[in-house]
Amino acid sequence: MSSSSYEYTSQLIEISELGDERGMLAVIEEHEDLPFEIKRVFYIYGTRQDIRRGFHAHYKTRQALVAVAGSCKVYLDNAKRNTDVLLDNPAKVLILEPNDWHEMYDFSSDCVLLVLASHLYDAEDYIRDYSVFLEVYGS
Ligand code: TYD
Numbered sequence: 001m002s003s004s005s006y007e008y009t010s011q012l013i014e015i016s017e018l019g020d021e022r023g024m025l026a027v028i029e030e031h032e033d034l035p036f037e038i039k040r041v042f043y044i045y046g047t048r049q050d051i052r053r054g055f056h057a058h059y060k061t062r063q064a065l066v067a068v069a070g071s072c073k074v075y076l077d078n079a080k081r082n083t084d085v086l087l088d089n090p091a092k093v094l095i096l097e098p099n100d101w102h103e104m105y106d107f108s109s110d111c112v113l114l115v116l117a118s119h120l121y122d123a124e125d126y127i128r129d130y131s132v133f134l135e136v137y138g139s
Helices: 130-137
Strands: 011-014 017-020 023-026 040-045 053-058 063-069 072-077 082-087 092-096 101-105 112-117
Touching: 053 130, 063 082, 072 092, 082 092
Parallel strands: none
Antiparallel strands: 011 092, 017 023, 040 112, 053 101, 063 092, 063 112, 072 082, 072 101
């Protein structure tokens, strides 16, 4: 697969917050808010601020990232453009497509980064070598 045949682009969306005098509540539903069905949930927490993690892309896994507490940044590179996204609000959801090489960094000490994924864990679905990433998704 090359980037020209991959039709989706990662994007930051805002979900609606439901709040009243008791506090806040945010909802993410597959199909309604996400363009995929959720097969797996994991969360990253207790990451030191000087740590950068990720350093991979995927062949097929689509993900949604939310800093449900604290904040972090995500560096995205789809071989054509790169950008940095700040996740600092539980209503901000980064829809991360498989063709984006991503690195997460600048974690606040209280950051809990929730990840909803379209596929079960499969080490074979990871592209961890940047030169392979460019071969797969570069034009
Ligand atoms: P890793 O991919 O290195 O994390 P990050 O992308 O944040 O740098 O994952 C850390 C370890 O956890 C690695 O041994 C793989 C394992 N893992 C699972 O077993 N299942 C999962 O769903 C994920 C995301 C990771």
